Amino acid sequence: MGMATIKRRQxxxxxxxxxxxxxxxxxxxxxxxxxxxxxHTSLYDEPNRGGGFIGLANYRDMIADPVFWIAMKNNVLxxxxxxxxxxxxxxxxxxxxxxxxxxxxxxxxxxIFAPLVIAPVAIGVIWSMLLEPNFGLVRQGINAAGLPYxxxxxxxxxxxxxxxxxxxxxxxxxxFMMTIMLAAMQGIPRDLYEAARIDGSSAFQTFxxxxxxxxxxxxxxxxxxxxxxxxxxxxLVYVLTRGGPGNSTQVLGTYIVEAAFQLFRPNYAAGMSVVxxxxxxxxxxxxxxxxxxAA
Amino acid sequence: xxxxxxDGLAKDYGAVRVLEGVDLDISxxxxxxxxxxxxxxxxxxxxxxxxxxxxxxxxxxxxxxVINDLEPSDRGIAMVFQSYALYPHMSVAKNMGYALIVAGxxxxxxxxxxxxxxxxxxxxxxxxxxxxxxSGGQRQRVAMGRAIVRRPQVFLFDEPLSxxxxxxxxxxxxxxxRIHNEVGATTVYVTHDQVEAMTLADxxxxxKDGQLExxxxxxxxxxxxxxxxxxxxxxxxxxNLAPGRVVEGGVTLEGGQCVPxxxxxxxxxxxAEILFGLRPDDIVPMGHGMExxxxxxxxVAISLSEPLGSETLVFFPFAGGDWIGRxxxxxxxxxxxxxxxxxxxxxxxxxxxxxxxxxxxx
Ligand SMILES: Nc1ncnc2c1ncn2[C@@H]1O[C@H](COP(=O)(O)OP(=O)(O)O)[C@@H](O)[C@H]1O
Ligand SMILES: [Mg+2]
Numbered sequence: 001m002g003m004a005t006i007k008r009r010q011x012x013x014x015x016x017x018x019x020x021x022x023x024x025x026x027x028x029x030x031x032x033x034x035x036x037x038x039x040h041t042s043l044y045d046e047p048n049r050g051g052g053f054i055g056l057a058n059y060r061d062m063i064a065d066p067v068f069w070i071a072m073k074n075n076v077l078x079x080x081x082x083x084x085x086x087x088x089x090x091x092x093x094x095x096x097x098x099x100x101x102x103x104x105x106x107x108x109x110x111x112i113f114a115p116l117v118i119a120p121v122a123i124g125v126i127w128s129m130l131l132e133p134n135f136g137l138v139r140q141g142i143n144a145a146g147l148p149y150x151x152x153x154x155x156x157x158x159x160x161x162x163x164x165x166x167x168x169x170x171x172x173x174x175x176f177m178m179t180i181m182l183a184a185m186q187g188i189p190r191d192l193y194e195a196a197r198i199d200g201s202s203a204f205q206t207f208x209x210x211x212x213x214x215x216x217x218x219x220x221x222x223x224x225x226x227x228x229x230x231x232x233x234x235x236l237v238y239v240l241t242r243g244g245p246g247n248s249t250q251v252l253g254t255y256i257v258e259a260a261f262q263l264f265r266p267n268y269a270a271g272m273s274v275v276x277x278x279x280x281x282x283x284x285x286x287x288x289x290x291x292x293x294a295a
Numbered sequence: 296x297x298x299x300x301x302d303g304l305a306k307d308y309g310a311v312r313v314l315e316g317v318d319l320d321i322s323x324x325x326x327x328x329x330x331x332x333x334x335x336x337x338x339x340x341x342x343x344x345x346x347x348x349x350x351x352x353x354x355x356x357x358x359x360x361v362i363n364d365l366e367p368s369d370r371g372i373a374m375v376f377q378s379y380a381l382y383p384h385m386s387v388a389k390n391m392g393y394a395l396i397v398a399g400x401x402x403x404x405x406x407x408x409x410x411x412x413x414x415x416x417x418x419x420x421x422x423x424x425x426x427x428x429x430s431g432g433q434r435q436r437v438a439m440g441r442a443i444v445r446r447p448q449v450f451l452f453d454e455p456l457s458x459x460x461x462x463x464x465x466x467x468x469x470x471x472x473r474i475h476n477e478v479g480a481t482t483v484y485v486t487h488d489q490v491e492a493m494t495l496a497d498x499x500x501x502x503k504d505g506q507l508e509x510x511x512x513x514x515x516x517x518x519x520x521x522x523x524x525x526x527x528x529x530x531x532x533x534x535n536l537a538p539g540r541v542v543e544g545g546v547t548l549e550g551g552q553c554v555p556x557x558x559x560x561x562x563x564x565x566x567a568e569i570l571f572g573l574r575p576d577d578i579v580p581m582g583h584g585m586e587x588x589x590x591x592x593x594x595v596a597i598s599l600s601e602p603l604g605s606e607t608l609v610f611f612p613f614a615g616g617d618w619i620g621r622x623x624x625x626x627x628x629x630x631x632x633x634x635x636x637x638x639x640x641x642x643x644x645x646x647x648x649x650x651x652x653x654x655x656x657x
Contacts, residue, residue: 191380194347199394199445200368209393213384 044272058074058271070247071255079230085152085170087222090177112175124239129167131155155241177222184218224287232280252276297358297448297481298323304353306339314339314505328492331502333612337485340443341451342632373442373449374451379434381426391440432463452484489529501525521568521653523646532636535571537614541567561645561655568648577642578620581635588641595636600628
């Protein structure tokens, strides 16, 4: 029995409560209270329309609001794209490094991992400079190669803005996904691969039958991180396009801000945050459950 | 058909040569054991046969086909790993059938061949289980099943029993022998356990520091060890060895003991520096009924006795070392008890002190 346990026995629950109190306080103050407040706010009318209790009217508005559905659809699309590009490509990179490049893999990992330590807002700013329509580095590069570049730039073009955001997001997170997947892959015993070689398993068959099942837990974890992260995504889109052009890159995060501060419908915006929160809690608890099972 | 020929095999890891001059000719259906202390190059040799390590020098052929540059799966070999290396996410049946599945064999054929291997190995009841749900002995069987299903020309084993407890190890040893008799494929079996090698193999290859010390039948290596290293490695307890010098009519050991030896058997001249060796089996207390062809009796003081049930090991100081004798009628001896030991000098071995090479002619 360790010292800590003995101490705890002596001090009892009161001591435990004191120890977790600061965290509980902060959590309550900045997470739980605002959530309750948002739910409460969403049941009332906008201040400039009297602010009376209107029940679920804001939620009914949402169902009828085409922009809400565009944002929702973009969010779902964003999740799917990020699953493919971040988790999918991250996993493939991890497999390549795991199988081939043994030496120098730390250097490569560091380089690929680096974007993760940069705040998403900063990433957005960096990339909006790179993608600036008139003088941005990307335009200069593409022009130098003699290729055409859309006159409004990538982010100003309704068809290219969304893919561009997906690409920047991938640049941001592939390294993180790859690092998690690589760690999982390196936990697979080498002699399984040797046995598979003797059994005549091709590289793809080995990946499919041995590597993938061996990293199933990590794959689920990464997917849930991406799903939750993509669903509540905000900074990157806001800095790069603010949801535009038109509503072509509108996601719930940006639409909530727009509704609150441009359309002056804070109560409606609160209603949408409640929806995001509920979905996030759903996937979040899935994530906690699977990581607990993995532990 | 599946004869394995190894010629001038060498292995370098960077600038370090870990294996050199390995020549071995294994006939079809033969069971050969590679033994030696840890790090002597057994696994490296086996893995070069398997194709898991590049061959730095020399050639390996299986069934008259040089396989140096073939993929592991094209060599006609199957390997059983020390860790078993079972695919953890596949059922026992899929583990065993994996090679056939990835080769695109028809489902019926896969099922039949897995069923046949399962029958040989008594695994029929476990085909749907995952490796994690099996005992150590069962996993070992699945690993062998995976090898059998491929119908290889050569079976390769790398210390397959060292993860099992002593009792299971003895059981599985018998099992491996039985399967070898039933399947009949050429087998190369790596172990650091000389008892395993002695009991299983038709021929034993003893390795040391990346070189072959001796290749021979179990009787050969036990009765006529080619070097003092082999003499000390094979046999439990090991052969007693003491340094000495050849004099007229015998050998003088450290401490001045003079052993009367018929030197005509040993091919040494007077003055030669040698190692004098005698197995514990050939040193027995007087009156314990050993038929000694060339008896020499010595009074010793017992330092320790170890009753093993059917026999007792007797330890006594001799020629500057601790020697071991054997007593067939079990009796505990007192520490310090004076006993007259009978050495059967007709069984003595002499080795060159420098090279360790055997000098004794028969
Ligand atoms: N991948 C490797 N790189 C460098 N040295 C190695 C490697 N594998 C084995 N060795 C060396 O080769 C020698 C033989 O190893 P091994 O064949 O595994 O021995 P054994 O199986 O007899 O215990 C050892 O000295 C070991 O340190
Ligand atoms: Mg080994």
